[in-house]
Amino acid sequence: MENGNSHITGYFTFAVVLIILLILTTLTVTVAGFKLGAYSAGAALLIASIKVRTVITYFMHLKSESRFLKVIVIGVFTLYGLIIIVTFVDYLFR
Amino acid sequence: MSSQTTNNLRYEHDTGKLGMWLFLFTELYLFGGLFLVYAVFRAKYSAEFHSAAQELDTFIGTLNTVFLLVSSMTMAMSITAIRKNQTKLAAFLVFVTLLLAALFILNKYFEWSHKFHFKLYPGSEVLKNLGQGQLLFFGLYYMMTGLHAIHVLVGMVLLLINLVRIRSGKVNQQHYLLLENSGLYWHLVDSIWIFLFPLLYLVT
Numbered sequence A: 001m002e003n004g005n006s007h008i009t010g011y012f013t014f015a016v017v018l019i020i021l022l023i024l025t026t027l028t029v030t031v032a033g034f035k036l037g038a039y040s041a042g043a044a045l046l047i048a049s050i051k052v053r054t055v056i057t058y059f060m061h062l063k064s065e066s067r068f069l070k071v072i073v074i075g076v077f078t079l080y081g082l083i084i085i086v087t088f089v090d091y092l093f094r
Numbered sequence B: 001m002s003s004q005t006t007n008n009l010r011y012e013h014d015t016g017k018l019g020m021w022l023f024l025f026t027e028l029y030l031f032g033g034l035f036l037v038y039a040v041f042r043a044k045y046s047a048e049f050h051s052a053a054q055e056l057d058t059f060i061g062t063l064n065t066v067f068l069l070v071s072s073m074t075m076a077m078s079i080t081a082i083r084k085n086q087t088k089l090a091a092f093l094v095f096v097t098l099l100l101a102a103l104f105i106l107n108k109y110f111e112w113s114h115k116f117h118f119k120l121y122p123g124s125e126v127l128k129n130l131g132q133g134q135l136l137f138f139g140l141y142y143m144m145t146g147l148h149a150i151h152v153l154v155g156m157v158l159l160l161i162n163l164v165r166i167r168s169g170k171v172n173q174q175h176y177l178l179l180e181n182s183g184l185y186w187h188l189v190d191s192i193w194i195f196l197f198p199l200l201y202l203v204t
Helices: A011-033 A038-059 A067-093 B003-044 B046-053 B058-083 B087-117 B132-168 B177-201
Strands: none
Touching: A011 A038, A011 B058, A011 B177, A038 B058, A038 B177, A067 B003, B003 B046, B003 B132, B003 B177, B046 B132, B058 B087, B058 B177, B087 B132, B087 B177, B132 B177
């Protein structure tokens, strides 16, 4: 008998996810090589966010979790984003 | 197995997993606070952070990223294996994850030893004579990678417990909550590194 959610992710899916993550890592290192100045940190953070999103969706299989869990995960990340914004607004305009 | 028992198992599994997610949120804010400190000081001392980051070895950083990404895959696969009742494969995949984690720590050991050799450690004379920005960069570097390394070590202990329990049959097709929660923890450790790597190693 099965317990937990009924969907079992196949080995192949995980292998594809790893390849995508490795490509994104190569991209991060390559982009850091370009002299983008202020944009390089933004580019690095953007790629890192895509990578973490991929890890959460597939490796942590949030994709096949309940709607409740999806909502709280999004909520927690949104709250953290707001904290960053509020901190920087305070730092830049004080 | 009666449907009542199955339902109980499922309920136990789901609530246990929810508890783990709640713990991971607290971990997110633990590291999130440090990321915030890093972001503000980086904005303030961008030139100093830029020059201090050149002391870090991008190759070691990239290698460790690859170790953690591959280990995350083997970890995720081990859960698929246990759910398909491929016990030996599950144990093997957990073992590979453990091995990659050990390689990560070994790499970290060499990296830190190299820095210590050049007297770049918190409180050293060399570091005190550097500017405020460099001092902050190295302080944050040791704090963030150190805290992360402690998490890797805790993850390794969890993996070892899983390995023993898979072999003894305590973690099996019906009861794999420990493996699943350890996996979630392991992916968190990987996710944190995904952010640490570009911020610390690639800011040059």
